Amino acid sequence: MNTTIKEFRSFNRFYTQFVGLLNKRLLESPLSLAEGRVLYEIGATPTSSAADLSQLLGMDKGQLSRILAGLRKRELIERQTGPGGRTPLPLALTPDGEKLLHDLNQMADAQAHHLLRHLDHPDLQRLQEAIQTMRSVLGAREEHTSPQKSPRLRTAQAGELGWIITQHGEIYAQEYGFSDKFEEYVVAGVAAYLNKKDAGSNVWIAEYENKPVGSIAIVKDSSQESQLRWFLVQPHARRLGIGKALMEQAITFSRQAGYAKTFLWTIAHLHSARKLYSAFGFHCVEEKEGTMGDQTVREEKWILEL
Incomplete structure (x- = not known):
């Protein structure tokens, strides 16, 4: 010792x-x-x-x-x-x-x-594994002493894309008054993802107290760009750092997959999400008026250079 x-x-x-x-x-x-x-x-x-x-x-x-x-x-x-x-x-x-x-x-x-520019790929891998080991070992102490379980992230399992669709429909209806047209929009995107299933794409679920409470996805758009999609955290779980963890997971995956940039589409009145995107280095590059969930919205495209 x-x-x-x-x-x-x-x-x-x-x-x-x-x-x-x-x-x-x-x-x-x-x-x-x-x-x-x-x-x-x-x-x-x-x-x-x-x-x-x-x-x-x-x-x-x-x-x-x-x-x-x-x-x-x-x-x-x-x-x-x-x-x-x-x-x-x-x-x-x-x-x-x-x-x-x-x-x-x-x-x-x-x-x-x-600081890392002189390291070759094997050394970068060793460094990443060492960092993950330290976080895992030291984080285990927090799990034993904390009165609450720590949220954890994992790849989405069979049937959980349906959960993502349901949660988007319910939460956007409750918080923003969107109609079921928005749920149809999410269904179409998920169906397109399932039809392609590119190697450079993945979906993650955030779990807390053994229940799914959030989601995020990276979907391949081209060899150089990925799209961040289906980012959501249930209201009762929004002060646990889950949104931040999901964003870190998605961005890390995009970098490791070799993308030059990742982008997302959001709407102007999602203030909390926009602040989080900005905190991670995304910036708005395009705005347009559109209709979503039978509501007129201001759509925004945000980009992060990787």
């Missing part, structure tokens, strides 16, 4: 210096590391409250309160309410906050590329 502790502490010292965490500011931004992490989590989980963030990050409430006050003073975050006042969204990014987070994500990707 003593040897492991020494190696663990030695690795922490090496890694914090290697990625520049000892610098006063994060990636030459105006934020500290702690401020940048809080900004990231608000962007990745737009429905988070201060209490949610404190629990998620294991951060002292007093320290977190000071960080949030500083971010509000800089007009990077705000408190607001959801569409129609039905769902409270205690913390959200402002347009300036979204831009800064987008810039930070771009700089972080560039830094990682610079």
Whole structure:
């Protein structure tokens, strides 16, 4: 045990210096590391409250309160309410906050590329396996001590594409008043996916307490592009970091599959989803007016360069 502790502490010292965490500011931004992490989590989980963030990050409430006050003073975050006042969204990014987070994500990707550029494919594989091992081993401790089970992701099983269709129909009807025409639209997309079943495509289910609570898919569009589809998290599971985990899974899969970019279509009034897309580096490249679920909507195409 003593040897492991020494190696663990030695690795922490090496890694914090290697990625520049000892610098006063994060990636030459105006934020500290702690401020940048809080900004990231608000962007990745737009429905988070201060209490949610404190629990998620294991951060002292007093320290977190000071960080949030500083971010509000800089007009990077705000408190607001959801569409129609039905769902409270205690913390959200402002347009300036979204831009800064987008810039930070771009700089972080560039830094990682610079640090790893000398590694060949076998070494990159070894590094990825080592990272996954560390997360699995250290995460097992959290599962044993947490009063709740941790959400887990897995590839969709037989019959679960039907669950995805049903959930889209129910949730979009309840939250946005869409008619069953929207469910028909989802059915058509799922049917097309099943007819092709390309190797560069996959669908994942997020599971919590042994029940499916969310989904996401990557569908091959061409040899260079993939499309992110059927991203959904049930309302009661939206403060567990599931949306963020699903997005990370989809983007990682797209990169490993060799795509140059991935894109998605969304609608303008899905505010929480749009903030999450922005937090992961997507940006809107096209807008058009359309009809969905018997409603007139503003459709948006968002792209992420991989």
